[in-house]
Amino acid sequence: MSAVRAALRIARRTAWRSRGRSALIMVMIGLPVLVITAVLTLTETMQVSPREGLVAELGAADVRLTQVPEGTSDLRQTPNGASFSTGVHGAAVPRLGAAEVTALLGPGTRVIPFDAGVLRLGTERVDALRTDLRDPLTRGMLTLSEGRLPAAAREVAVTPALGVRPGDHLQPSGGPPLTVVGVVEHPFRPSLREVVGPDLAVAPVDELWSPHGYGTGWLADTPRPVSWADVPALNRAGLFVTSRGMLTGPAGDPVRAPGLDVQSTVGIGAMVIMVMLETVLLAGPAFAVGLRRRRRELAEIAAQGGSAWHLRLIVLADGLVLGGAAALVATALGIGAGTLGASVVARWGGQVGPPDVPWPPVLVVAALGLLTGLVAALVPAVQAARQNTATVLAGRAPAADDRPGLPLAGAVLVLAGLGATVVARRQPSSMWVLASAVPVLLGLVMVTPWLVGRTGRPAARLRLPLRVSVRDAVRHRSRTASAVAAVMAVTATVVAVGIGTYSEYMDRRDAYTSARPTGTLAIWAGDIGDTAWNGLRAEVARQLPGVPLAAGYQARNAEGRRYALRYTVRWNGIRTRRTAAIGDQDLLGLLQGRHDPRAAAALASGKAVVFDPAAVRNGRLTLRASSTGGPPRTLDVPAVVAAPADEYQGGALLPRALVEQAGFSTAERQLYAMYRLPESSTLVRDLAKVTPRVTVAFEEGYRNVPDPGLWGWLVGALVLVVGGTLAATRLASADMRPERATMSAIGAPPGTLRLVVAGQALYISGLGALMGLVAGTVTGLALTRPMTTHGAGDPATIAIPWSFVIAVVVGLPVLASAAALITRTRLPLARRLP
Template identity: 30%
Template sequence: MSATVTERPTAPPSPAPTARSSRFQRWLSSWRVSLKMARRDALRYKGRSALVLVMVALPVALIVGGLSFASTSMRSIAERLDASVGSGQAIIYSISPEKVIQGIDGQSQWGYNEDDSDASRKAKPIPGFTEDGTTAERTAALDALIPGKVVSVQTGEVRWVNGTKFPRALVMYVDPTANLGPKLTLTSGRWPTTSSEVVVTPLGIHEGMPTSGTLGVRLGTETTPLTIVGTAKVLDPDFGMPHLMSTAPLPAAEGSVWSTNWIITGDPVTWSEVRRLNDYGLALTSRYVVEHPPAASELPGEAWDEQNNFDNEAKLMAAMFGAVLFLVTALLVGPAFAVSAGRQRRSLALAASNGAEVRQLRRSVLGTALVLGVLAAVVGAVVGALAVAAGTAIWFRMRPWSTLFGPLDIPIVPSLIVLICAILAALTAAMIPALRLGRLDIVGVMKGQNVSPPHNRLLPLIGVVLFALGAVGVFVAVTSTSTAAGVAGVFGLVTGAVCLIPLLLVWAGRLAGRFPVAIRMATRDAARQRHRAAPTVAALMAGSALLATFSIALESNTQFEASHYEPRNIAGEGRIGVAPNDLTGTTEQIRSIAPTWRLVPMPYIGAEWQGNTAPSAEPWVSLMTPGCSVQESLPQFDPPDGMVEPTANRCQQVGNQGIYNAGRSQITVMPAAEIVRRFQLDKADGATIAKDGVLVYDAKLIPDGKARLLTGSFRYDERSGKSTLVSEPREIEVAAVPMPANATNRGAASSSLGMVLSTEFTQQHKIPTVINEFQVFDTRGAITRADQKKVQEALGDAGYMEVERGYERPDKWLMLGVLGIAGFLLVVVTLISTALALAEQQADMGTLAAVGATKGTRRRFAAAQAATVAVIGGVLGIAIGLVAGVAIAYPTTTRWWDQSGVEHTVDPTVGIPLIPMAMILLGVPLVAALIAALSIRRAPHVTRRGN
């Protein structure tokens, strides 16, 4: 028998050795593999990846959306050019008797330098220009001074007939043949050619005006028909769009014109030309200057200082927000990457046992953060920007005349900074579990043992020091506008609180010894598994800190404002402001809407203007202080430099003109019957007022029950800036009554009111008055909000009405929106963090079920652990919020000014809002516990351990 020997096949030859790759190539190749693995892992665990995306994308979307909203809302000078100058080159906003110091925008003006003499302050005269000249004469004078064509643009208001109502309408008067481009766009028909023709804008059509035929306009008690010749889009930079446009006001409507500007067409107006025209008292905005701004060295000192202060504040806010975004995002996504590292722990241990280096293991974890962080940041930025874009488009489509938004403006550089901060935050959050891989216990992980090492006893001390330094840094930042201190303070607060988390978890485990078994096991497990519990605590701390900071700052400011609030009127009563040439139409309309209201005229001492024509003389009245002569009591018509103290000139205490003491200097006029009702005078004092008596705030000014008044008239010269007496002062001695002590607290008198004259008194002594305001009260009681809304809608934008209802925050809805966003973010953080923590606890739940734990026990275990970490996170978040909230409130709650202009310095106010604090300390733990309890499955897989 023979044997056949089969030869073993030879191995293929080994490939020829290649040149050793460079270190950079190996590094790049390693990252390429890590990113590929991270992409596959993200697609494999879609649920976990979606949660990470939400945690990163949500704050990015909110911040980018907020930046885009703010940038779109704040229309820049360049974005206002089409509405202000159209296709022109510049617009003149005002003409002053003194030289103008302005910035790039003509609406930003400053007073003269105090070191300048009166002669150097005086503006050069414009040949042919007078304040009482007609619009055509003044335009011609400017046209001769300025190269190019000058076009006048006037704005006024009229009342138009809408059935039985006479609503207000804004009217722009401009020559349409001037070809002002986008400022005037005809959409149908033709332009008006006379003052009796008008075009209607989309705003007028929205409010019910016809687009053809005639439109009745109420001028006094007469109705004048205007012919509608077309429709057009007419832009204005301040109020968006008027209701109507015509060439010039009707003669009877000239007194209703309250604004006149001039647009310069022709050649560009350079900065040197702007400064030349400033010497003539002209304040203007030039298209060329806006598009080619001058160097900072060419700006006036005041403009440079203001811009520099604005830049410093903007840098501080940007740095603070950037630091907050970075830290909050890092803390929010911490649980996600902690779970990711937990899921990968066994596979990473296997890789390490097979020779993988620690840096390769870390790159595997960081690769996941890079893939998900970049994707989430981009998605969040796009969602935030698209939300603002969609909202802006919808708003403009519904209300094209609105000035709430300007052109869509998404700030690219700030948005990129937000993206970078979010990506770095995600990498930072993943870096924490990645750094632990250097101490990876391969044998323990393979056996399923995963217990955190003993906590570092030095770490809590470092945390306390960092927290204290952070608190100091935040206070330094808000008091001295220090960017570096602000960033360092935010990092110190948050980092110090994070360093305290392990110790608080250990303490919670020790304190739970007397609790039921489920709670005891849960808290001790959280203390043992700090690598899992700490990121969840940090995430909840971040959301709690945001909510606590905003709510404490808001509550502190609200309590401060409320405690120093001075009522402007009697509770439930109001005031209505109207144009002096429209008294009849306004009163008729209000009485038809609210027949139970009583309108009491509240005139002021003064003379009426006729359009732009100043009165020949204006009246003045002063109260003579006992012991002062007539000459000492004359008003100081030329204002001093700055405000003087109330005791600086004891002989000039109360008057309607030339009184510059920051005290109770104002004079109010009202009917005698209203004085008695409003100030609740007794019968004797009421009889004194009815007999032409006066009401004085201080009994020391009327020691014998008599008041000595001085009255006369003066004229103010616009060109010289000086006032001169027109008539000799006249002395009047009348009976006087001291004002009741509770008048200011009741709102019957402001803290700046010094004397009250009756209407009958001014009529008897021939003191001119003008009515532009009504005191209004309802005979049935307090004015209701429904009636106020009806009257306000009838008045429109040109009139105003205010009703005293106690302190109400002017920014109430904005603050509620901010708190709502912070609360929403906290709830989302709670939901996702709890879900991520429970995802890593599934093996523990299986172990408990295997040893006989019932579903109820497991639910109590999960709920107790979720509540424990939520309480710890809430306590740390409130600690951060207290420091940051007080730091924000401190500069705004130490000073206040009363209605007379006197500044008061008080101790800062700190308010603790109960509802947000209860939400953090009770609501969030309850929500987390409920989610954890409901997520426990009825029949867990008890045979599967680990991964």
């Protein structure tokens, strides 16, 4: 029998004999493999490719045509139809009817309406589709699961997410009730809330137009496939084309993903190293305890002629067997969890396609799990080869082997990593900072055994349970150092990402800016005449009776071309381009939220009132007047700085006299009011009936919603830190059985024994958390620069989430200790000789 085969048989029998320890190792190795495999499978399953989504997009039709909003021109699609561009400055395309569309596609074409929009049901807005589901062209788009398909007027079908059944009624806002006659299911979107009917009144959604979503259009059955050669002519007619021939032909083939660049390679490499390091550190104590329990067995093999290579091979076989089994089981469970989880996640939002497993990355992850088992067993294998056979057979514990060069090498690696962090901080990508954190963590792992050894001296001042815990941890420093380093790595990663994420969140909050106060309702029109504007203003006054309205004006040149008066200012380090408003005292009062006599006097005297202090230099504001059809101009106007209504508000207000002195005419085309529209308001729809060139916007202000990602990281840290600490504590508790038996024999109560176990958990998690706090803070501060700067001269935003850091560094060790405190401490009855 070969040595390798014999070692594998021994490893298999040992794993079965110590099933608890083997299961613990497999969980530690397999958990990352399971999670990563599940995420990869879930992501791949929830991605629906254009070919897979063809039936939901086109049904049985050959082509879907979506008309661009009125006033849009210059529609241009790319050959694969994945992207497009539009303009608003050319000749606007006309609105087409079914006859014009049929003529464009050629004789023999049959088209049916396919209008996607929204429907208001009280205060709720749901998707709406106007088409006849009985037509063969829609086959496969929506599958009937209950009732029948709508056929008569005011009959509709709904998706299951709406929660209504056949026979129920829906009451649209401003329309007659609709009768639900059927329930239909989307093939890929179980969370879709949609109403479908052949004559459904779909609300106009030009502001939400998208070629694969909202819009007015048709499904067409064509005598020949619509190819890319036919698309430009259809684009010129204002039709976006989704063709079966384009999606299944050569032009519809997916673009091959580009090769990994240096930055991506470094980032993936750093993530792989971090995951493997964490797994090795978590599984290392279990292998170390297993080695101590097998020292005599290995010493007997050495006494019978086994070489150091044979001993290393036996211990490495443990890692191979347990790592391979863990990777195999975790991969199978991860694939199953990802496949089942995709359908569950899709019910909350998103889409789910056919089950799909990305085999290359999944197999790579499984191989990494196997490699992790071997690496975790590597240090115990080296220790097994170096043990003194005579000492072990005599029953004496081998002396701890300190390697004086290891802490020094670790310190050098830490210093090198810190230097790399300083350099990486100035790079535009955060991947370099994360990569530079790897040598810092590796160096700290090498320093940890030395640090654990130095903590034994202060233990003499502690109470008995803690003193026993610390001294036992120092005595078995190989086991302890691995667990401490695992907690350190998790804490450092979580603290670094927490500081970086929170700083980025605060930077986004500080970067928020608006030209209007929070709560402002803004209504403005484009190039329309005075008659249309007067009708629009009258409709606004009718819809908002008693609401004070402040007017805004457009600037036009002698030829009637509209000009925008803009200036550029830095806001939170970002160059922000603002359009100056034109108005009178009413608009000034709205923008300031109060009456400011100084600003009002300046506006009345013909000066600009500016809310961006950095934009005013020497009492002047420089504006650039630009137009789509006229030459640009530069204006230098007198200005005063005033305080706006909101903290994050900027902008400027120009008096009409100042603009007219510059050679422009002014025309009222904006209305502003401090008013929030109720959910049931039909203002947008009613104004669109007056003129489609109207825009209605409401300034919501900055929504200070806490970033949930931070607490997601805290949950992950909770699982790893508490789980890893408890696993190491259970190993230590089993390893301390002789000491605990002695303490019990001399009268120690069960509470003292539990304190000893809890002391081990507090020592491991506390020391690891303190080391991780230092390393994570350094990396987190370095991450703030690439994550929050927006160009040269922009300082980094540094914000530390104190509650999060305290929860990680203090709360997790306390929680781990509390969990260990309730650990079972009863010892098995010892057999005594008569």
